[in-house]
Amino acid sequence: MEQKNNTLLFYTLLYFVFLYLPVLFLPLFSFNDADYMSFPLSGFTTEHYEEMWGSVNLHKALWASIKVGVVASIVSTTIALFAAKAFARYKFRGENISYGAIMMPFLIPEIILAVSILVIWLSLGFKLGLIPVTLGHILFCTPFAMLILIARIEGFDFSLEEASRDLGENAWGTFYRVSLPLYLPGIIASLLLSFIISFDEFILAFFLTGSDATLPMYMWGQMRFIQKLPHVLALGAVIIVFTTMIVLLAFWLRNIGQGKDKAELGIKIHE
Amino acid sequence: MNNSFIQINQISKHFGDVKAVDNVSFEIQEGEFFSLLGPSGCGKTTLLRLLAGFEYPTSGNLLLDGSDITALPPDKRPTNMVFQNYAIFPHINVEKNIQFGLRKLGLTSEEIRERVNDVLSLVKLDGYEKRFSSQLSGGQRQRVALARALVRQPKVLLLDEPLGALDKKLRDEMQLELRTLQKNIGITFVFVTHDQQEAISMSDRVAVMSEGKIQQLSTPNELYKNPHNIFVSDFIGETNFLKSETKSQDGEHINVSIEKLGEFKIKNSLNISENSSNVICSVRPETMMIDKVKSDWDICLEGKIKQTSYLGEMTKFYIETKEIEKIITVSSQYFDNQSFKNNDCFISINLDDISLLNKK
Amino acid sequence: MLHALQKFYAKSESVRAYTMLSPALILIILLMLIPMILMLSFSFFTQISFVEIDYTFTIQRYIDFFQKNLLVSLLIKSLKISFLVTLITLLTAYPVCYYIAFYVKKNKMLWLVMLTLPFWTSYLLRVFSWKIILGTKGVINSSLITAGLLSEPLTFLMYSETAVIITLTHAYAAFALLPLYVSLEKIDFSLIEAGRDLGLSRLEVFWKITFPLSMPGVIGAILIIFIPTVGDYVTPALLGGTDGRMLSNMIQAYFGKINNIPLGAASATIMLFTVALVTMIVSYTTKKLTQRIS
Numbered sequence: 001m002e003q004k005n006n007t008l009l010f011y012t013l014l015y016f017v018f019l020y021l022p023v024l025f026l027p028l029f030s031f032n033d034a035d036y037m038s039f040p041l042s043g044f045t046t047e048h049y050e051e052m053w054g055s056v057n058l059h060k061a062l063w064a065s066i067k068v069g070v071v072a073s074i075v076s077t078t079i080a081l082f083a084a085k086a087f088a089r090y091k092f093r094g095e096n097i098s099y100g101a102i103m104m105p106f107l108i109p110e111i112i113l114a115v116s117i118l119v120i121w122l123s124l125g126f127k128l129g130l131i132p133v134t135l136g137h138i139l140f141c142t143p144f145a146m147l148i149l150i151a152r153i154e155g156f157d158f159s160l161e162e163a164s165r166d167l168g169e170n171a172w173g174t175f176y177r178v179s180l181p182l183y184l185p186g187i188i189a190s191l192l193l194s195f196i197i198s199f200d201e202f203i204l205a206f207f208l209t210g211s212d213a214t215l216p217m218y219m220w221g222q223m224r225f226i227q228k229l230p231h232v233l234a235l236g237a238v239i240i241v242f243t244t245m246i247v248l249l250a251f252w253l254r255n256i257g258q259g260k261d262k263a264e265l266g267i268k269i270h271e
Numbered sequence: 272m273n274n275s276f277i278q279i280n281q282i283s284k285h286f287g288d289v290k291a292v293d294n295v296s297f298e299i300q301e302g303e304f305f306s307l308l309g310p311s312g313c314g315k316t317t318l319l320r321l322l323a324g325f326e327y328p329t330s331g332n333l334l335l336d337g338s339d340i341t342a343l344p345p346d347k348r349p350t351n352m353v354f355q356n357y358a359i360f361p362h363i364n365v366e367k368n369i370q371f372g373l374r375k376l377g378l379t380s381e382e383i384r385e386r387v388n389d390v391l392s393l394v395k396l397d398g399y400e401k402r403f404s405s406q407l408s409g410g411q412r413q414r415v416a417l418a419r420a421l422v423r424q425p426k427v428l429l430l431d432e433p434l435g436a437l438d439k440k441l442r443d444e445m446q447l448e449l450r451t452l453q454k455n456i457g458i459t460f461v462f463v464t465h466d467q468q469e470a471i472s473m474s475d476r477v478a479v480m481s482e483g484k485i486q487q488l489s490t491p492n493e494l495y496k497n498p499h500n501i502f503v504s505d506f507i508g509e510t511n512f513l514k515s516e517t518k519s520q521d522g523e524h525i526n527v528s529i530e531k532l533g534e535f536k537i538k539n540s541l542n543i544s545e546n547s548s549n550v551i552c553s554v555r556p557e558t559m560m561i562d563k564v565k566s567d568w569d570i571c572l573e574g575k576i577k578q579t580s581y582l583g584e585m586t587k588f589y590i591e592t593k594e595i596e597k598i599i600t601v602s603s604q605y606f607d608n609q610s611f612k613n614n615d616c617f618i619s620i621n622l623d624d625i626s627l628l629n630k631k
Numbered sequence: 632m633l634h635a636l637q638k639f640y641a642k643s644e645s646v647r648a649y650t651m652l653s654p655a656l657i658l659i660i661l662l663m664l665i666p667m668i669l670m671l672s673f674s675f676f677t678q679i680s681f682v683e684i685d686y687t688f689t690i691q692r693y694i695d696f697f698q699k700n701l702l703v704s705l706l707i708k709s710l711k712i713s714f715l716v717t718l719i720t721l722l723t724a725y726p727v728c729y730y731i732a733f734y735v736k737k738n739k740m741l742w743l744v745m746l747t748l749p750f751w752t753s754y755l756l757r758v759f760s761w762k763i764i765l766g767t768k769g770v771i772n773s774s775l776i777t778a779g780l781l782s783e784p785l786t787f788l789m790y791s792e793t794a795v796i797i798t799l800t801h802a803y804a805a806f807a808l809l810p811l812y813v814s815l816e817k818i819d820f821s822l823i824e825a826g827r828d829l830g831l832s833r834l835e836v837f838w839k840i841t842f843p844l845s846m847p848g849v850i851g852a853i854l855i856i857f858i859p860t861v862g863d864y865v866t867p868a869l870l871g872g873t874d875g876r877m878l879s880n881m882i883q884a885y886f887g888k889i890n891n892i893p894l895g896a897a898s899a900t901i902m903l904f905t906v907a908l909v910t911m912i913v914s915y916t917t918k919k920l921t922q923r924i925s
Contacts, residue, residue, distance in 0.1 A: 026759075112667070
């Protein structure tokens with residue numbers, strides 16, 4: 001460990017400010033009684049929030065995002081759980097290739113993923129809408145979920161599962177009575193984070209949804225109009241608060257029972 | 272005779288190129304306290320896991336009480352295991368841990384409660400029902416693991432180095448307790464350990480393993496007194512190895528030329544061939560005598576004490592002689608590290624205590 | 632029969648592992664590999680009319696791409712912007728990671744969570760925030776004007792390449808922070824102390840010991856920033872204007888209003904190959920560099 005270094009500390013804090021400022025300005029200006037977001041501030045108001053909430057389209061979009069998010073997070077987490085278990089528990093040939101393959105969506109610009117799914121979906125004659133969006137989100141969320149779950153499962157004592165088998169439980173019973181309860185915090189964390197990723201995701205939704213807007217698409221639409229600016233701020237502020245709370249909850253859950261200062265947040269570097 | 276309880280028939284387990292268990296065959300009797308002993312990597316744990324059903328043999332089969340259990344998954348076998356790290360479920364308490372395996376046996380809740388209480392008394396953990404794993408000491412967790420396995424009344428109890436994590440005093444106590452327990456309930460125990468003292472003191476028979484093969488399977492006495500080869504001789508207890516060459520056979524004995532000491536008639540219990548230099552002699556430290564004066568034993572040598580190890584109940588002397596190349600270890604309960612003023616001594620060996628072995 | 636199956640299943644770890652992996656692998660194949668191959672194949676077709684496509688194989692689209700100045704310049708600009716963003720993000724984030732890895736004693740996890748928290752909020756919103764900050768009537772300009780330091784708003788801050796770069800250095804910072812931190816954390820501090828003990832200056836210790844050892848993290852960070860940045864759509868669309876447009880905006884147009892799917896597919900494929908090429912070059916050179924330094 002090094003001794004103190006105030007220059008570096010100051011720089012780090014400055015960096016923190018740089019990171020947080022954009023995020024904090026939104027809530028700040030959402031209460032500002034003006035149509036432009038400039039200093040000096042004009043006065044406190046909550047009317048932007050009321051107007052925002054009054055929009056029917058907002059509610060439709062919100063509901064769409066929730067539906068997609070719930071399905072995507074559940075499916076991704078399930079797929080990722082089994083995959084994570086396979087990687088953590090077994091040694092087998094093709095392990096690294098499989099891992100790389102499943103992580104691929106990270107290594108490809110999202111727009112290419114979006115365009116590819118668009119092409120195949122339309123070629124198959126299907127209509128655009130929430131379903132291809134959900135599929136795209138599942139593709140995108142699964143690697144995330146897997147990272148979270150692998151980190152969690154790696155600390156798992158597999159002799160517990162063997163003990164359960166030894167004591168007479170079959171594979172399903174073992175999963176249900178031993179593995180699942182112990183994986184649960186990690187699973188919930190994965191569900192929450194996958195939900196957030198899907199909830200905020202824009203590009204795939206942009207390309208794949210026909211007329212059913214998700215919330216980010218709704219915001220995109222609003223962003224084009226200067227008069228709607230305050231609405232976007234209000235909505236943005238709400239989303240930021242909501243997202244932050246869920247993320248904090250997810251991180252808290254991830255670390256229950258771990259007790260280690262594992263700093264990766266699940267990201268492994270594979271060459 | 273083939274009414275033995277457990278039969279291991281030509282079992283091999285390969286992991287890729289590694290032969291963890293190499294064509295092993297032996298039998299275990301019902302009610303036996305049987306140990307698998309050997310250094311890390313010798314295959315003893317793999318063999319245990321094959322018995323438990325956690326590994327599937329590359330070839331060979333396993334018979335338990337007459338039935339072929341080779342393909343049975345672990346939950347279907349009448350065996351239970353005590354794991355090395357105990358594997359106590361952290362999310363349920365002691366009582367629920369012990370009850371865990373009783374669900375599938377179709378017992379009434381009365382019967383379950385009775386069994387759990389009985390087994391808790393057996394391992395001396397009455398009153399600990401509601402505790403969780405994190406609230407138990409290592410020794411207590413070990414007992415819970417034992418209780419949890421025993422409560423199912425298995426035909427065979429498999430123990431994977433269960434005492435490894437305990438401190439010495441606790442280990443010695445538990446060794447005695449386990450042995451007594453086994454004799455009382457009469458279940459066949461298959462015990463894996465790398466500690467030869469542990470195996471010798473607890474077991475009815477021991478299989479010494481190395482590199483996937485069984486080196487010798489005998490009672491503890493036999494292993495100690497009549498090791499079959501250099502590995503067993505070296506692994507069990509301590510010994511001195513002396514360079515040797517066999518000459519001609521003489522009835523049950525054979526003439527052996529030992530280092531610069533001369534030729535002697537040694538009992539040839541292992542039928543070692545004549546005129547071979549691929550042999551070695553083994554003498555245990557406690558069979559030799561150290562003294563300040565010459566003795567009338569078969570071999571008596573002058574020596575210089577280079578080092579002593581005072582162990583309380585005995586002392587080990589490390590002695591240099593003109594005739595023998597290496598330092599000789601002699602242990603004595605009679606003399607100690609203060610006894611020899613100028614480090615001059617005499618060591619004596621009886622021919623009956625010399626074991627003739629093949630080198631590899 | 633069942634018995635034989637049971638035997639087969641019990642025998643092989645591989646079989647068990649792949650059974651559990653199959654949903655994930657199927658997902659990748661169905662939703663990524665096959666679609667991408669299909670898209671690749673579309674790049675060899677021709678768009679005849681708004682709904683008709685000629686399926687004869689041709690590489691004309693690729694020729695078209697490289698003959699259009701606009702497209703080539705967009706490709707180059709996308710690469711240039713990504714390169715700059717990667718560099719700046721790395722340089723600005725590295726000291727922070729270094730600080731947390733080596734100077735923070737307690738609650739490192741907390742620092743990291745706090746550091747990455749902003750990135751869990753919607754990317755769209757964060758870009759939008761920058762629009763507010765950098766705009767002519769935005770935070771920066773209005774504050775500076777009110778404070779009297781400026782008479783006219785700075786226009787280069789919005790609808791420009793600069794705006795895109797600034798925003799993207801913020802957007803992908805977390806992706807740099809984590810891998811960098813992880814590899815710095817792994818470094819055995821006694822190696823650094825040994826370096827100092829042997830008389831090396833602080834700078835030398837950093838350059839000869841710390842930095843090479845953090846290479847895996849650096850490579851990871853480079854790839855994780857560069858790749859998404861090249862294909863970014865939102866930032867150039869919202870605040871790039873004409874000056875800050877990137878290739879993905881054009882690709883979107885080809886799949887949308889302009890409706891030239893084969894050309895769009897070709898552009899996307901070219902982007903993909905460029906990304907793959909850069910990835911390989913980066914991995915290769917950093918590996919060589921590491922070998923040389925250590």
